[in-house]
Amino acid sequence: SWRASSAPCCGARGSPLRSRRSGRSSGASGAGSSSRRVDERAGLPPGGRLLLLAVVGAMVITALLFQLARMQLVETEPLGPQRDGRVLRIEDVDAPRGLILDRDGNTLVRNVPELVLVLIPGDIPRVPAVETTVLRAIESELGIPYANLEALLALGREAPDAFAPLPIRRGIEEREAIRLRAALSDVPGVAVQMRTVRVYEGGDLYGRILGHVGALPAEEVEHYLEAGYALDARVGLSGVELEHEEALRGLLGRRLVSATPAGRVLEVLAEQPPTPGADLVLTIDPELQRAAIDALTRAVGQALPEPQPGDPPDRPEPLAVGAAVVLDVRSGDLLALASLPTVDAGIFSGGGIDADAFVALLEDARRPLVDRSFAEVNAPGSIFKPIVGVAALEEGIATPETRIVSTGAITVADEFNPDVSYVFRDWTVHGSLDFAAGLARSSDVYYYYLAGGYEEDGRTIFEGLGPSGVASYARAFGLGSPTGVDLPGEAAGIVPDPGWKREAIGEPWFLGDTYTFGIGQGYLAVTPLQMAVAAAALANGGDVLVPRVVGATRSTEGVRRLPPTVASRIPAGSDAIAVVADALRIAADPGGTAVDGEPEGMAIAGKTGTAEFGIAHADGTYDTHAWYLGWAPYEDPEVAVVVYLEHGIGSRNAAPVAREILEAYAVSERRVESSPRGAP
Template sequence: MGATLATGDRSRGAVEAVRVNHQRLLALQAVGALLLLVVAVQLVRLQLYGEVPALAASRNAPQAAVSGEFVRSIPVEPLRGLITDRRGAILAYNVATFSLALVPGDLPTDPAERLVAIRSIERIGLVPRSVIEETLAQPLAEIDPLAPLTLREGFDREEAIALRAALADVPAARVRTAPRRVYGGGDLLAHMIGYVGPITAEQAEAYLDAGYRLDALVGRAGVELSYESELRGEDGERLVIADPVGRELRSLGADPAHGGVDLVLSIDSELQRAATAALAKGIEQGIDYAVNVENRDPEELARSGAAVLLDVRSGELLALATYPSYDVGAFAWHNRGEDIAALLNDPTRPLVHRAYMEAPAPGSIFKPFVGAAALQEGVATPTTQIFSSGTLEIQSIYDPEVVYTFRDWAPHGLLDFYTGLTRSSDVYYYYLAGGYDQDGEVFEGLGVERVAAYARAFGFGAPTGLDLPGESSGLVPDEAWKEEVIGEPWVLGDSYNMGIGQGFLEVTPLQMAVATAALANGGDLLVPRVASAMRTLDGMAPIERQVAGVVPVDARHLEVVREALRRAADTGGTAWRGEPLDVEIGGKTGTAEFGRTNAEGLLASHGWYIGFAPYDDPEVAIVVYLEYGVGATHAGPVAKEILTAYFNIDISPEDEWYGTPAATVGRAQP
């Protein structure tokens, strides 16, 4: 990046030299009034790369003494900012190339002459007639006939010189400098980095209003889209005198382009690689379980999942893994469709980032938040005892002869708040969420409205504010939602299901990471982000920590929940497989039923794990989601591998330019 900045400095110096060159100023003054008039009259054309015929200039200005010469505005493309990971590894950069473009408005209007021009372009053997006609048929050709439409890119300087010579008699053909965006990392960070591409017809009006040229390349996904205005920079412009076929004769002056800022991600590539590898291993083990234990058809099973590692202090995402992924190179803007079509039609949906674009049922990892609500509302205390025989039977409110049975995964016996969460008793959370009123025993539960209210307070049911496009809101159901969407009243069984993270409830792994971070950090609901800082000519500008809100749960109640999660992660608890060696954590597993039953009548299950570490002074929250699997058996070991990598990889910046100074990320300070 240093070389890029130096180049920008030299460009500014050159422009300043031009501005103070008295001879050039005197020459410009000779035609100044006329040029201002021409520019004013042809403003739109200048903005859209128009070539403004200098008819009067041939009589009044020495620069345009030959009839047919005209003033031409040539855009100067800004260099797009680099994208790096938190340690400075370059993930997106620019390569200088040339492109061949076509200006529809400069083609002859006479059909025969137009065909001759098109054949001249076709004759060079680089662009088929079909591509030329397809380009001319784009809606942008109608919206702005004077915007160059790229036919092909990737030419070097020698090829560009040869092209200019071969197409000298075709004014509509332009050979232009075109920095090409190059991405590193393959499929490791594809969703987060994103890609650039041409402006579409649907986007044209908005980008025109924002001052863009319609032939500009813009961010289409990932941070390339989210931080488009920062990465893009500002266009420059050169005014030149051109001959009748558009060849540059001499310069009238220039306004330099200003390159975009560099974007530093919070993601650590090495940690991301470790998380992705652990996730892939867990997915395969979950699939193996579904096939060999649950007797499911392997052809029907999706090998997919996600893992999130979030700094609970800053909101920075240190790893955001998804499986499957895709090579971002497939979306290089000049790719004309085959690779893209294959991705769009891929049944494994690699374009969907499972951490924030998909919202499955959470299962038992939702219980800590129900527990926090119950403590805050006085429904439960740390010593509240509930007996689980393995089932809970409820009479129908319509017919006492009808009895509904709600099952626990095991008969746990007498439980208090700590053991209820440590053993992940479903019956305990049926009581907390829905209550119980049978045979003289009355326990007042939270009820759906309070469960829903606290779920929303922890960030469920709405986007987290992630700085990436395409985030799912998930779903927090309530009585009104069920009545409106399903047309049925809410019943007690719905509250029971919601209390254990089943039923209609849907959450993204990222929402779960933000909520887990709030448990760990004392209640701050952080806005997660993948961008850590922006690097400009003036130095590093960290992106500040953002807090969306504070959860309405007292610190003493959050401490009870954290202690229960610590016990769950100890040997003997359901979450012990997620604890790395020598690091005490808080953790919780989840196994959420979904989909169709197998031959034995059993539903498939998602495998989940949530946790935070270290327990005494939390640094990170972790979430693992496997589309198929069991939380304790399959998701827990994935979390353990990722946490082990985190505590063994030095993710601190390699120099002071990288990372976020506002939060020393990576290690707790001694």
Template sequence: MNNQRLLAIQAVGALLLVVLAVQLVRLQLYAEVPAPSAAQDAARGNISGEYVRSVPVEPLRGQIMDRTGSILASNVATFSLALVPGNLPADPAQRLSALRAIERVGLVPRSVIEEALAQPLAGIDPLAPLTLREGFGREEAIALRAALADVPAARVRTAPRRVYGGGDVLAHMVGYVGPITAEQADAYLDAGYRLDALVGRAGVEMTYETELRGEDGERLVLSDPVGRELRSLGAEAPSGGVDLILSIEMEMQRAAIEALVKGIEQGIAYAVEVEKRDPEELSRSGAAVLIDVRSGELLALATYPSYDVSAFGWHNRDGDIGALLNDPTRPLVHRAYMDAPAPGSIFKPFVGAAALQEGVATPGTEIFSSGTLTVRSIYDPEVVYTYRDWAPHGLLNFYTGLTRSSDVYYYYLAGGYDQDDETFEGLGIERLSAYARAFGFGAPTGLDLPGESAGLVPDADWKAEVIGEPWVLGDSYNMGIGQGYVEVTPLQMAVATAALANGGDLLVPRIGHALRTPDGVIPLERRVAGTVPIDAEHLEVVREALRRAADDGGTAWRGEPVGIEIAGKTGTAEFGTRNEDGLLASHGWYIGFAPYDDPEVAIVVYLEYGVGATHAGPVAREILAAYFGLHMSPEEEWYWSPAATVGRSRP
């Protein structure tokens, strides 16, 4: 028993030492340190009770700008009124008097004060100032400081605050700053932050926090016993953060958004007029990605809907944020890398590449599509499953199978066929999923923005664990045409398409282009996540098939601007519920790269509602035209007309 008591006492003692150590670290940032006698003598004649206090000086955060130098995030000097809980009087009556003074003089509602004091951070570090009001001018700051001189817990401070430009064009990418949360407190304290600091909470403001932040300075001031500043004793200037230059130009981004919105509206019109769907139930959303296939830099990263990033500026801390969080259209979600829908037929080039590499197919492999493929159940020969093509194509080889986007051709490649006297060995789920992962699907790309979705590459183990059922042939067939359980982000598809174009390098995409320091501009390095395990000769076959698909006889011809030869592929992925005619809703997709002979960029377009060939294709065409500086002729505008989008096929 004595040993147990001794161990308990030792454990409590150790815990107290840890708590004391943590508090000492925290107090180094805010504590009022007794002054050396020499400093006191020089400053106030060694009057008893005076002390030296270290006041942190916030650094100027680095600016964020687009590739051309247009400012997207900068700083403005503001004044703020803050409350230091640890400096409130211990006596309840005096404490209430101090809070009433802050409420009355500082024009701060009692509810705001109570909410601030209830924050977990107030308990973690009572000496960390809690901002109550900000954004007022110098004259009001002087008046407030004088009026609250007898309230040591009140602090009138000046500090740089963030202002954002660009509206909704680059909102998700730029991001915003905000206060440190209780959950983040320990990590930021360990990194040397003050708990009242503003830190990146989204976008590049978050991922490039270390570079943008800079380092605090400090002022040593002589204070009286109740914390009023008497005079300055010296200062160490803060070190400002470096500027971040993004890879995107605002004008290119605007062009991508404008084209995307056109495609979204055409897709919605199709869903309403042709599929007879209720427009009130349809989400107007989509994404477009333009990536440099040589460097991995993102040249456009469009999403719709979006939000105005200024809603998160210092002057609108609460403003419209609640409305954004509760908006059913999810404007805070960037559809290019946070959403992962089914890809449909744009998945076929990667299945084809795997089939070539594994010897499942050659360029001359012929398969006949009558429009359907029937398979008898292995458990009951009387049960027959029918897998449909979107049209009967007749005899196909590898090139025409991809050019015409035949589903039957890719049923064979993915799952194989063994009926009657015909046997064709397909990839099977193990190889199918392995090659999908080799192209970067099923895992985050490493994008320098937070919140990226991993998508999903299913396999037999996944289905058994999540759904509780075995993997069957029909699952492989569905995956072979980009349906079923497979999910990809538009960004993953852009990276994979870039790998087809550049010879196999799986690039790490990035929005950051360079850092601008006092010593000059430092470009960010190209990063390669790996190389796809496809031989060059097989990649060339896939590229040639995609080139033919973008020609007049292929399904992807609407994505090719006049004057530029491209490679392209459409996709129409079914999802949701069936309409009165039994048709499922569809996502519209388009992928491609250009120019074909010497690729510079890869493009991906995703529309939540629409058909790949007739709705997503023209979006890609317009974005590519903007990138290459081409102007669409009146004849080309026909691709946006209702006549071009109604009653068309669904490859």
């Protein structure tokens, strides 16, 4: 596990001001005698002239630095014209944005320079005729509509910093930059500046994880300006770029410059350098991530259901989508976070994604911009049963020896009309089952009993947990609320109970709701990541971990690895967890329902799930989601794995995906690593 101390959010503004004029030599050593004679004629003691020059120079530099410090406390404005017509002013110096590295230290997101033509409103006199001349000159050279330039100037006039450069055109070629500098040399408030843009590597491995940067969102401009951002800043808009904005952004520097009245910088007099943003090291294992994506890609196509004659016309087309999560059960490090369809990170490089490409992503029915591993919820089916099992054991509802007979279904009378009854079916006839067999064989009837109990002829045959009992343990395992993963857009999911149903749907809770809740269906809705956190809690003895994709930071203060974060402990003892774990080991062994998820030569714990959803086919059957939950190795667990397919059967379609991922993990050198290589 990659355990470490906490990471800095960002470097502090620490570098003292330094003058670029203060390092000049005082002259050759041979000039000492002539200096002394001049000192004597002026009535100064020997060496006094040099001392006087040093004092005067220090006073000048101090005055400049005082002006720079003063300008850090007030709005940016010119310090006023000097005797030679020059203007002194303070300018912001952009901080290099932090890099994003993979766990081996390879750069995934980097900064590359680009030339940008900018408008500096503060350098344009507030004279209508001058403003018109400036904007017409730009319009003539670039063909940008005058109205657009007028709006940009008005925006800059209203900004707290009138001298903040506003981009007019990005990505200018060197030859074009030379032409524009010459053509607009006498036009105030227009300049060609060097900026940086982000370039994203890694293809489809990290697309949604890395995220992207862009201009300040219109609805949040005021918030960013109050936080010290420039109007033309590029900020994180999704993924790690957004979630770790504070660490990546760095801190602006300042410099005191001498400029012409038109705004052309002539000299830098003093400078406070910026503090670069921190570099981030991801936890994602590229080999496991690739194995997960490839295995999912093969599986989702094979799992698509065939249409049936007479199907309702409003049945949506099946989607070849899915997700997989691999989580280190000791640290919370996410080793794989895969979601189909994938997105190539490179489409956000440079100036950003092409408008047509972005529209295509938005219109894609598969919703490729949504990460199904943590931002979409679905019913988990039978992979929820281990949580119900722990609750039943811990609350004394069941023991390892508790036997329940499954004849393939139970019949329950209507709570308000005893002449009406309902049938709740098992997926097969199991016969008499003890606790381990009930979970290993995934008997629905067994879990109807554990969740809702059973009555016959008015007599209580079995006392169940009840909806509140099931809901309490579901929440204790982290369901129904975000896991806290360091990525934006996480879904909370739903853990239902009578109060929730009354408020959300306006209906009372029925016994049948408890039965379906107990087998992971009905109103229960989870993300694959939430179920991976729950599996990790079973594997590590009860710790509900906060998952993460960033495992270390690297800044001017050094490299710091993040320690694991434990959100809570499940309210269950080791005995209850051990009984459930043993049943999941049996399920993954030959003859068990989860056997197709076990890689050769490695004993694991596993559980499949199949959950109905959608609109019924003509024959009354429903499409199903396919799930797999497990951890490996069974002894001394290292990783939890959860697989979700939009369509399919857990044992037939999701289990083989888990096996391929665990096979890749089993042969990986990373099993012996304790931290990302990028964070020594």
